[in-house]
């Protein structure tokens with residue numbers, strides 16, 4: 001992801017509407033580009049600051065909320081990756097299970113003839 005695409009996706013990221021694949025590219029670019037990291041933090045602080053004005057009894061430490069949001073999104077992506085690996089493993093086991101059952105049925109059928 002380049003800086004222009006990153007900046008176009010900032011509002012979608014803050015609004016939690018980025019798909020997982022784009023979120024992954026977004027966070028990878030974020031970890032490697034200081035200018036975009038500053039841009040995101042400024043946008044997040046402005047967005048959260050406006051939202052806080054309407055709420056009562058809210059945590060006013062926006063930087064902490066920003067760091068918490070990044071940690072949660074990175075944790076979410078790790079969970080997505082682990083889920084994909086388990087899904088792959090389960091699908092592979094199911095495939096080979098069905099395959100060997102079909103072979104056993106074929107063997108029984110050939111012995112009966």
Ligand SMILES: [Zn+2]
Pocket residue numbers: 002003006029033034035036
């Ligand atoms: Zn950048």
